[in-house]
Each structure stands twice: as structure tokens, then as C-alpha cells.
Amino acid sequence: MLKRKQLKRELPLHLMLVPGLILIFIFAYIPMSGIIIAFQQFNPVKGLFGNQQWIGLANFEYVFSLPNIWQVVWNTLRIAIMKIVAGMFVPIVFALLLNEVRQVFFKRITQTIIYFPYFLSWVILSGVLIDMLSPSSGLVNTLLNTLGFESVYFLGNNNWFPATMVVSDIWKNFGFNTIIYLAAITSIDPVLYEAAEIDGANRWKKIWHVTLPGMQTVIILMMVLSLGSVLDAGFDQIFNMYSPQVYESGDIIDTMVYRMGLLQAQYSASAAVGLLKSGVSLLLISVSYYSAYRLFDHRVF
């Protein structure tokens, strides 16, 4: 009896999920059958389900036998992790600072402007950045020189290149992520602030005791999800800004795969790389998902 009632109450919930489930089944799960390419010597002429030659793990072995593969994996991890950490921190700070602005007009304008670079593709931005970062005539180095520092060859020096990629990536994308945190802040019940004020809390106390805890779930969520990009250091960005002189520090898995011509006609090896990346992401996210569950009794999603 009780069970039936429970079922009746659950039913609309299942129904709501039906359209989404059907769509992802068709447009995500069916195409996943293409992952088999990673285990084949794929010849496109024979078609996806044609009589392809199965070669087991040979594609994976090939990928790991590429020259410099470990250097490249290390570059990828280093750049990606720096991007993840800074990419978490900066938007949160900006969301908090924007939230403290009282002038509504200024707040809105700023909010909109920091979102602008997100709309420009790396093809375009790289041209602008190469100018701005030029050691001889760039804006940034002119600024450094007036402050009494030496010029830095940001895009040509292996010590600087990874950091340059991180900073410019943040610069392009922080406005976008800031929006998510702003949405989280605006969802906080104003009653909580009023209560804090009555308790005599100052600005810092309110941020610390009301705003941040209010953002907590979104912050944890974004942290867990961003772990999924630990092998994604940003192909478009690096491809448009690197050059042979910084391969040593800036060459990442995706750019190497591209240059090796895996994308040219070696369908199988690039499928293998994709599968490896997905596997690593799945592993990391699962681990963090369950640690969050165990530690805080909180399901991230």
C-alpha cells in the first residue's frame, strides 16, 4: 500500500526524465559505439561497422612509444593543474568583490565587460596577445620597463610560457565562471545577512560566515568537475600561440597528437588518446565524488 503510494509519487519524476534520457541515448550513447575504433586498424573506406582489422591495444602502445611522450604528459598536467587551481580561485574572488560593489550601474557594466574576452576565439586573441606580449614593443613589457624590470619574452621562453598560458586562459575565461558564482551568491537568502547584521557582523564576517558558506556547494561542485579537465590543457589556445622554441615546456598531448598527424588520417590512434583522456577524467572525478560523499556526506551531483 505504502509502496504503491510512493510509486505514484515517484512517477512524475521518472516521466520528467524520459525526454532527456531518450535524447542522450540516441545522441550520446549510440555514437559511443565509435570508441571501438581505438582498438582497430581503422580504414575509413570500409565504414564504421565494416570488416575492420582488430589490433587490441596496439594503438595505445603506439601512443606511448611516441618520442617525448612523458615530457608532453608532464607539460599537460602542469599547465592543466595550474589552470584548474587559478581558474577556481580567480572567479570566486571576482564574484565576491563584485558583490561588494554598491553602485549597481558600475557593477553591471563591469560584470558585462569581464565577460567580453570569452566571446573572442583564440585565433583572434592570439594575434592580439602576441602584440601585447612582444618583448620589443608590447604593452605589457613597456609597462614592465617603466616599472624598472627587464623585458620578458613570454611566448618564446620556456620558463615563462606555461605561466603565460595559464594567465591568458584565466583572463579569457574568468568572466564566464564568475557568473556561476554570482548566481550562487544571489541565491543566498537575504534574511541570513539581516540576521548577521543584527549580530553586529562586519563586512568580512558576513563574507566569511554567510556568503562563502552559501556558495559552498557550487564551489565544491565546480572543483570536482574541473578535475575532469586534468588532461585538457587547452588545444586552441596553445596551438595558436606556441612555436618550436617552446615545445619543451608548452607542447601538450592534444597539440602533439595534432602534429603527429593522428588527426590527419590516423583515426584509431586519436580515438585511443581520446579514450585514455576520458578514462583518466572518469577515475579522478569518481574518486573525488566519493571522497566528498564520505567526508562531508554530500553528493556533489
Next chain:
Amino acid sequence: MSSGLSRGQRVFEIFNIVFLTLAAFACLVPFIHIVAVSFSNSAAVQGGMVNLWPVNFTIEPYKYVMERGEFWRSFGTTLQRVAIGATLNVLLVVLTAYPLSKSVRKLKARTIYVWIFFFVMLFNGGLIPNYLLVKELNLLNTIWALVLPGAVPVFSVILMLNFFREIPDELEEAAYVDGAGHWRILFQMYIPLSLPAVATISLFAIVGHWNTWFDGLIYMKSENYPLQTYLQTIISSFQNMESLSATDLMSLANLNDRSIKAAQLILGALPVLCVYPFLQKYFVKGIRLGGVKG
């Protein structure tokens, strides 16, 4: 309005505004540069002489673009795509996120469902099977090829379900006791209470559809390219220069190109830049849950 502020607070406010202004300026620089390029004489552009102010001011590039039927046609395709695609996205996100925001107690299979959706974020079959699928479904060269494959943006679903979970359970219980079913609870209570979140995912959906270009290239014929695909083909970064024919290479030295491209970029980005300020009104005030509860 500043009467009640202590000195420390005022210093903070000034510092804060200066800092944000600087950051905003840094974000504006490339944009100003592109605007300057789009209004500049092309030889000056090709000589790299344009910084933040137009050199030899001209509006020729804009005239040229505005007169091109191709630009407006692709613009129309994009509008259609955004209208259908973003609506579908938001609807599906809300519908999917609501059940998934329930606890396991209320929806037993929840965890399985969540992982079914989540898995899609990580694994994909690659270009070939997706293309074959769209082809077999007879969707090639239709607006649905651009809309259906990404109809369920899983990232937004997960974000949304987290916002839904912030809404206290008691509210739902109370409504349930009053005789409301899940559908009514979702549309009359949850959505109005989560407007900042809905605005956020709407923005993501609109911007996503506006900016995506690769699927247009793969699924559409060139006369039906959406705007960004059209722009991409004229901007093309020439990633494999060596495979270009001599005739293509020669057109690279073509004079007018860079200012015209800049003008198209600006015209292509303007409409979507206007969407955000419009949605911002949903970000301003928090919602008084207390009031609803009372």
C-alpha cells in the same frame, strides 16, 4: 549613502572599484583593438600599425559586410538555431535537474540516473559515428542537426540540480500537503525561486548556440552555415598551410581582408553581448525564501 561607512570600509570600496576597473580594462583591450582594426584602413592594419585607435578611419569594412547577403543569411540561421536550441536546452535542463535534485529517499533510482547523464560528459564516440547518426536520421542540413545532438547540456543539468537542492525540503512538503503535484511544484515554485540559476543556464545555452561553429561545418551545406561557421571559414586560421593551393595562398595577401574580418567579428558578437545585460536583472536581488515560507 556612504554616511554610515567607517574609514576602513571606504578605503576598501575605493580599492575595490579601482581594481575592478583595471580588470575590466584589461578585458576590454582586445575588443577595443578589434573595433579599431575594423574602422581602419587596411594597409595600416596589415602593417600592424593599429593599436587601440583607428588609423585612417573608414567605415568601408562595415558597408561591405552589411551588403553581403551571405552574412545576413547565416545570421538568420543562427537566430533560428538560438531560438529553438536554447529553449529546448533550458526546458530539458529544468525537467532533468528537478527529479535528480531529489534525495535517494524520494527517487530510488536517482544515483543511477545521475551517472547515466554524467557519463555523457566524459565519453564520446568521436566525429565519425556522430556524423553517421545524424545522416541516418536524415537530419543533415536541417536545423535539427544543430539542435538535437546537444539538446541536454549535462553540465547545466548538474549545476541546476545543485541550485534546486538549495531550496528547503519543507517548502515542497508544504505544497504537497496542499495538493500540488511535482509538475506544479517545479513550475510554480522551484523555477520562480531559482531565477538566477535559470538565467545563468539560459545565458550558457544562448551563448553556446551562438558561438558553436564546428557542428555547422560538419552537418550543414555551406549555403546554410550558421554565423560562426561562416565567420570561421572566412577567418580560418589556416592550420595546414602547406595543403593550401597556390591560388588560396595568393588570396592571403589580399588587402582588405583583415579589417573586413574584424568588422564581421564585431557584428557577429554584438547581438549576443546584448543578451547578458538583459539577463542581469535576475542577478541583482536574492530571493527571500523566508517570505515564501512564512
Next chain:
Amino acid sequence: MRKMLTLTLAIILILAGCSSNENDSQGNVANPDNSEFNTIQFGSAIDVNNSNALKLKDVTGEIWEDNRWTDLFKEKLKIDTKYKLMTPAGQYEQKLRLAITSNDLPDIFQAQNLTDMRQLAEGEAIQELGPIYDEYASPLLKSIIEAEGKEVFSPGTFNGKVYGIPVKMPSTNGYNHLWIREDWLNKLGLKRPQTIEDVYNIAKAFTENDPDGNNTNDTIGLTMNKDFLSSWAGMSGLFWGYGAYPEFWIKDTNGQITNGSIQDNIKEPLRLLAKMYKEGLVDKEFGSKDFNKANELLVSGKAGMFYGPHWFAGFADNSKQNDPNAKWITVPLPTKEGVDIKIPLNIATDGFYVVRSDFEHPEKLVELLNLYVETLFSEEADLSKWWTEGDIDFVWQTAPIYTLKPSLDIEAHVNMKEAINNGTTDQLTGIAKGFYESIQRGSGQMELMFGPTDTPFEFVASTYPDQILWNEWQNAPTATQTTAGSSLSELVYTSFTKIVMGEVDVDAGFEKFVNDWNKIGGEKIIQEINEAKGN
């Protein structure tokens, strides 16, 4: 596994409403019993939004599927032109690959990537064309396609069978020229360079002696970019002056094929560049600039010399708008004392035309090409109709298939020069007339490329074909080339960039480079190539 795949496929089909479009692809095949017209579906790397194409459409209303060429083919050959695949060059390969995997190929299409073409041939998706070409090709077509030797077929030959008809293009586009600001030379009282030594001295003077007379040290002698070893954007002409041919397959003294990058004589130009880099005569930031970025220096009037292909004339011409004094000339490539200049060239093609294996009339391709070359290159050809429309010299490209005579540009240049010298420019015909007229209309770019004196084509006309060194290996990549080819070329660039930037010593750096190059596959590739060539 198989079962599951079949099952998924079945589900897809059910979802598709079983309205399978198999019939569509059948319908593409010419319909021989029905009418006298054959519809042929083409695939070609075409940019629909190309500014010339749009101009033509504005002027005459002609579009890709309906223009004077398609009318001609309809009238003379009863062929209806349709495009199944029509994508700008940058994206064509990708679209073609999707067409390959989904078994949805056009009847006749352009294949630009040799690996794709080999897969198509081995999978029997395209048909052998050798015998058909031999049987149907007109003498004129043969003379054009084979003008630079039968070797032109070998990249498209697999297991001894010819699978493609080359889209022949003028190979002279592969030249690299030295461009100089003549006004700067005059101003500083310098003579035109004849040796590399002269080039160095001029670069030094241009950098240090303020040739633009603005009393600021803001000029540079020679531009340089990160693709400096290439001829299509770089400064390979400087290397050629030493008899060094980087990234090029040559024959050594024993008749064995080897690569130019690993020859000892490359060290000399590298040493020179390293010296110039150190002294600031070339752009210190060349390593992170592509040619567009690097050329900003010459367009803005800050650089006095550059190596580049003839079409860089566009950049040189544009510089006049920023610096009205700018007068650019090209000179015959300066050489090291005692070196005889040789120009290393590929036999240029824009890929191959291939025919889908179940297309029943492969001979139509050859007939189309016969008619095309007859219309454009026979004695009585009317180029004002078939090559240009007014000042849009683009009409030749609007045909669904095309191919060009390799000596086209040279002949036009030579004819025009003669006519100017003899005062008979009113009797000019054909492409030479087109060149002359567009120069008269004020096209500085055309004048800089094809003008009678001090131009790239003056140099080309005096060296082609006698001083050409043809690439010894242009075939589809060998097994090791497929896997290691791009690592090798990358190694060449990283090592040489480091040497030029002075990070490593020339001799030690080069020795290490050659070792690495051989180790990661170079030696093996040389072996494979020589075996394939039967050496």
C-alpha cells in the same frame, strides 16, 4: 560485439523511421537510359564565400553550379554539373573523410591528401584511371599534364596503377625570391646584392644607418619568421644560395636519395643567420611569429629586405600606402661565391582528380579536361571570356574541374615584356594581355610579380626549367614517414631555431641534430625511399 553493433544500427534505422536514404545515393549515379544528359556530382575544395566568387556573382549572376563553364559542358558534353562536396580548402579534407566513412562519395572529386587517396585506392573506393587517360586524353591535355615529366603521376600511383589525374599547377609558385627596398639602397648609396656577403652588408646598413631617415633606430635588415626553412613563407632562398636544400629530397653523389636538411652545407647559412640574429639584423622574435605577423614589419615600412614567394608582392605593394617612397624590387637570388644557383621545386599539383569506383563513365573526366584545356590553352582560345571577366581573373576557377599549363605565368611575362620592348602592346593576346591590362589599371601587385624588369618572373624566366632541381620524392608517405614524418620536420625546426638563436653552438648543435634525426626514423625513411625507387 558484432551483434551489439548490428543491434544499435538497427535501432538507429528504426528511429530514422526506416526512411533509409539508400535510394538517394543510387540516384546520384548517372541515369544512362533516361536522357542524353548525364548529371555528374563533383567534389572540390571551393570557398563559396571567396571574395572573387562573390564579385563575379554580383557582376554576372554566375554561381558555382551554373556559369559559363557549366553551360559549355552542358552544351558540348551533355553534362549537368552538381556539387556534392564543396568546402573551403582548409576544411575540405575533413568533409571528404566523412564522405569516405559514410560511403557517400561524389562521382568525380579532388583528393589532396595522399594518405586519404591511398586508403581510397586500397579500399577500392576509387577506380584505376591510367588506361582511360592514355586512351582519351587529347595531345594538348597530355602536353600540359606531363610538361614537367611523367613523374607527376607517381604520387597517385598505388601498386603500379594510376588512380588519379593530376590537377596540374604552375610549379614556379615554389620559387623563393629576395625582395629589397630599392629606395633604401639608393638612399644609403648601396649596390644591389650579388653574393650572400652583400646581403649581409645591406642588412647591416639597413638596420644601423637609418634608411627611413626618421632619426630613430627602428628599422630591420631582413624579416624572418618561424617557418623560415620553407619556400611558401620562409627564406629558403637564402639557403639555396649556399647550395643547401632544407626539407627537400635530393640525390647525393652516389645517386642515392637523401634529405637536404642533414647535409653539412646547411651549417653555413645557419651560421650566418645566427650571426645576424646576434647582431640584431633579423627580428629577435622571429621564433614566435608566423609570416603574417612577421610581414607587418615590411608593410609598415620598417623592414628593407625579405625572402618570400612571388605572391608576397601583395604585402610589398600594400607597404606603399604606409610609406609612399617604398619601391620594392627582386634580384636574382644572391649566392655564395662559386655556387651555381639551383631552384629546388616540387612538381606542383593541387592534388588529383579521382573517380568513384562504381561511376560508369570515368572517361567523362578526361573529356571534361580535354574540353577545358582546349577552351583555355589552344591557339584560338578566348581568354577574355574563359579566364577573366573584366578585372576578375577568376573565371577559370569556376569550372568543376580545372588544370593549368605549368608555363602559363612565364609565357605571359615573356610575351608582355617583348611587347613592351617592341611597342606592340596593343597586339597582346591571352593571359599576357590580361596581365598588361591589369598593370595598366594600376594593380601594383601584378606589376611587382610579373612586370618586365626586377621582378620575380624575370628571374623565373631566366632559370626555368634549366636550373631546377626536382624533388626526388613526392610520393605518398612511406610507412615510417607516416608515423615519424612530422616529428622529423619538427626536429629540424626546433634544432635550427635553437642554433640561430645562439642557444647551441652551430657545429655541436648540428651534429647532435643529425644523430637525432637519423635515430627517430630519418635513416629508415631514406632506406625505404631508396628501396621504393629501386636504388
